[in-house]
Amino acid sequence: MRIVESVLDLIGDTPMIRLQKITRPPDIADIFVKAEYMNPSGSVKDRIAVKMIREAEREGKLKPGYTIIEASTGNTGTALSFVGSYLGYRVAIYMPEGMTPERVRLMESYGAEVHQLKLDASSEDASVAGAEVEIGTRLRCLELERTQPQTWWARQFSNPANTRAQVRTGKEILRQMDGRVDTFVASIGVGGTLYGVAKALREELPGVKIIGLEPASARFPISEGHTRIPGFGDEVTGGIIEEMMESGIVDEVVKVTNEEAVAMSDRLVKEEGLFCGVSSGANVFHALKVAEELGEGKRVATVLPDSRDRYLSEKKYTT
Template identity: 35%
Template sequence: MHTAKNPLWTATATAKGAIGKSLLDCIGNTPLLRLERVGPNYPNVEFYGKAEWLNPGGSVKDRPALEMIREAERSGALKPGQTILDATSGNTGIAYAMIAAALGYRVKLCLPTSASEERKKILAAFGAELVFTPGDEGSDGAILRAREIIAAEPGKFFYPDQYGNDSNWRAHYKTTAKEIWEQTAGRITHFVAGLGTSGTFVGTSRRLKELNPAIRCISLQPDAAFHGLEGWKHMATAIVPAIYDATLADANLTVSTERAYRLVKQAAREEGLLLSPSAAAALDGCFQVAASLPPDERAVIVTVFPDSGTKYLSERFWGEV
């Protein structure tokens, strides 16, 4: 039987450091992976990605979801007994469902019937109540339904609104940027991230530029309004999120869905990294940045891999050339 006096037990507990931490305390502090095999070889450039799938909910969205919920508890916008409501079957929905389960809140999510079966099952497993809207209305239909539900029973729900909630970018300002700075020992020269709500890019860039104004921040977008990069937005044609700050970007680059798909397969086979299409797109952005540098310039290029490929295994691109 283990006791506190058992030296082996004590040593194990100290070495792991995480024993006794709650689920929500395990959000953030993800590894910064160095990419060593995949992609072009630039002798003076190092590529790194934050492995955000190692958050307990499996994606980067654990960070803003936790910050939005905690801040709403502090401000009184979220009270005991209220239900967290949103219109998403994406990673944010999964993060809300997981965190709410851990904190004892109910979650209600509106999503189109066309959302993937694996996502519906993950959300249901966490006890989220799912409201299905017609597939042909897409995410618009789900948003309209969410608004109707809130209007019908005001006071019953907390609607985090990740596109307009400052706690979204602040989560990255407080955690992601700090981790990248410490994990690279301040050596980071370029930060690259895809734009969706823009929370990752805005929060991380804002803090990194305070730590070292010379750090270049490059935002990435899909190359067209109609694309397959989960979580990304084509800002020219989408409603621009209220938290987006275009002045932070030193450059904007685009990535096509097909390029991302090719890199998903390549990274899995050459690096042993099962990336999601949006993570692969972020990596493609890093390669584009490296290609634009003078050959003798030393660079430490860092991006955020929002999630892994496990939720995208039923996508058709795996079976196509």
């Protein structure tokens, strides 16, 4: 095992695992999962936190003494709490009320302030839903950005450094799979993972199929042409998702229900020993469908975005 001088050097270069049990029928394609929950703060968002912060520092938008702010239902808030506090910044995360207490404690453990806002837009399916639940907290960040000096809002939903960080994830996938990937599947939150990985894969593999997933409960489904939340301007919606869908890089967006996602995440833990969260279940649920369609000899890749530790007190995991 190598010795590193900074915990930030442990971000990325995550392992890739070929599923063994979930893909047991011999005539289906192989499924490869990239264990992003093994990043230091437990999710794929460590990659974007360090990239967004470093680029903002280089551009002079983030300076010593500043406060990093973000609207997040969990992982980006945790990742910014981790990287931001480690680099000496104050970090304040705005999240809708009703998220699991573990998420708040994770951020506070790293030293961040967590502000839980009472908002109308919260959703039962927050564990797999994306932007909809974040609009209210993004509006609060916008107000702070406009009124508080020495504040830097990371804006993960429209920050191009997010996508650039995930291009590296795609390059790692290509390297780990010796450039042989038939289909890549990933759930869409703010879109950075799917867009960044898709960009890297398409550059090397023009024929690779790119499939995005969204919660079946989404009120403004991307699969039905919604790339922004109606009634809000560019400053709090659109962003990466809009650019990604307009670019044509995504072949298909498919809906997955919360029940399907939770059931598959349970299987991933029990059968494969992979301690991952709900969106990992969604990703593998659909990857399995694709593997059955493609058949033997083909290769499907996906990511396990976060760790299950942040969902343990959710009711669906205690029954």
